[in-house]
Amino acid sequence: MRKAPLCRLVYVSRSALSGSAAENEREVMQILNASRRNNTRDGITGALLFSEDCFAQVLEGSRAAVEKVFERIQIDERHRGTVVLACDPAPAREFGEWAMAYVGREAAREAHYAQFTRENRAAIASQEVLGLLRGAIARTSAA
Amino acid sequence: MEGSLRPSARRSEERRCEACARPLWRGDTLTELADRAEFRARLEEALAFGRPAPLQPAPQELAVLLIDLDRFKGVNDNLGHAAGDALLRHVGVRLRSALRDADLAARLGGDEFAVLLEGLAGQEAVSRIAARLVDLLGRPYLIDGCIAHVGASIGIAFARPGSEAELVLRRADLALYKAKSDGRGRFHFFEQELEEAAEARRALEFDLRAALALGQFELFYQPQVDLAENCLAGFEALIRWRHPQRGLVPPDRFVPLAEELGLMDEIGEWVLREACTEAMRWPDALTVAVNVAVPQFASGTLVKKVATALSVSGLPSSRLELEVTESVLLSESRSAIGQLAALKALGVQVSLDDFGTGYSSFTQLRSFPFDRVKIDRAFADDPAVVRAIAALGTNLGMRTTVEGVETAEQMERVRGEGCTEAQGFLLSRPVPATEVAELIARLGERLAGIEEEARK
The missing domain is CATH 3.30.70.270 (Reverse transcriptase/Diguanylate cyclase domain)
Structure with missing residues (x-):
């Protein structure tokens, strides 16, 4: 069977969660569970970062599947100010083993919305997000 | 997420x-x-x-x-x-x-x-x-x-x-x-006010459609002074709408609406005829400047209308100056430039109005051999801008008028900065046609007074 070409999307958004750190973490766990369920069904892999003020996420899959997930994400009230940093064809999955890997606030201390959304550096910011996620996941796996 | x-x-x-x-x-x-x-x-x-x-x-x-x-x-x-x-x-x-x-x-x-x-x-x-x-x-x-x-x-x-x-x-x-x-x-x-505003607009529209037929438009004239000779050069004709109930309606309240309603071509034609006829009553050396709006170019009949206004009034074409804004050049610019060239061939002067506020691009300044650039009133107090545009005008063979001159000091300065003409409240507000003769009579004295004041 010929596989549909692979597409990778990287975005950041501002968190609209207003609870305590623990409450927010719980909310994000719910997001993550729903996401993993849907992604397994839709052939999406990727990673989600949640820091103090922002979400950053990588989505990999067929373009149609990525667009469908992205639209679902866009109508979620728990974030706003989405900036798509990259949406490109990809030769292979970076997060192939993960329905949605997770990097929480402990590992994502240096991730800030303002830093990722500075003007004219989307390409660099997208590499930073990918690097951050790769690094954090590798550390977790090794531990 | x-x-x-x-x-x-x-x-x-x-x-x-x-x-x-x-x-x-x-x-x-x-x-x-x-x-x-x-x-x-x-x-x-x-x-x-x-x-x-x-x-x-x-x-x-x-x-x-x-x-x-x-x-x-x-x-x-x-x-x-x-x-x-x-x-x-x-x-x-x-x-x-x-x-x-x-x-x-x-x-x-x-x-x-x-x-x-x-x-x-x-x-x-x-x-x-x-x-x-x-x-x-x-x-x-x-x-x-x-x-x-x-x-x-x-x-x-x-x-x-x-x-x-x-x-x-x-x-x-x-x-x-x-x-x-x-x-x-x-x-x-x-909100209720929106309905009231819409109602007011409808009423204004109704009145404006009838204004030309009812003879409610008037032209006011504002003097333009030659800075080298320190004498009157001519007048700019400015439209006013005198409505029996509304009183004197300023142009910014009705010109945009007239353009939107497609009335400007006809109103503009009236302005041309009226201004040319009026200028025939002035001393021979004085020019009259008339604003021409985008819709007047769109109809494609502007050249004919200008020629008719000149021949009906008997005004020599060299005494008529047409002022256009850069929006004329931006809209279907090829046809507009063709019409400007035909107007110039009639012997009419053409000036670029309100320069400095819009795009003010060199491309536009070079797109047509304008006789004059008018520097927008917003820059009357900005020596660097005035000097730069005056120098540009001189080098391109265009005269430069500064608008909005309000003090003797400003006038002295723009003279020094190389502008050739000035216009503004210092010299006079726009006056009705009936007061032009009197204004011409006392302007010489006024100019001497201004010079005196600036020297102090």
């Missing part, structure tokens, strides 16, 4: 009102929302059903939201119509995601949407939904691997049961118009 997706909207058929036994749900095939006819029917139903009945609790207000997408045309133009359709479908889903199942969402056509909210308590609750919709519809869309951005403007009107659907829709539309004119990407509630 993802999760808690609301259950998709219940199918329209289920929400059909059984009691009124309307046979068909009329839906928009693209978005699967209601269409215009369905929205209208449901609105009328809601207004009728909620009509106060004995022993019933007070009927609740309902709210109509009219939604226009901002910059949607850009998506169609840049990404194609298929992408535009995909975006409209996403808008439909996003709309539904923010509404309760019982709320009605419709696509009225093109990029216009509407929402009917019933049983919501007051402005605050509706504000929350409207704000949510503005936010939601303004978020980026991903279509065929491309990111598309549109915004949403929303107009909202409340209605009590028993109101006319037509009235509610018109009010929401006025509010939408306001949301757009306030800068788009926002919502606005209908």
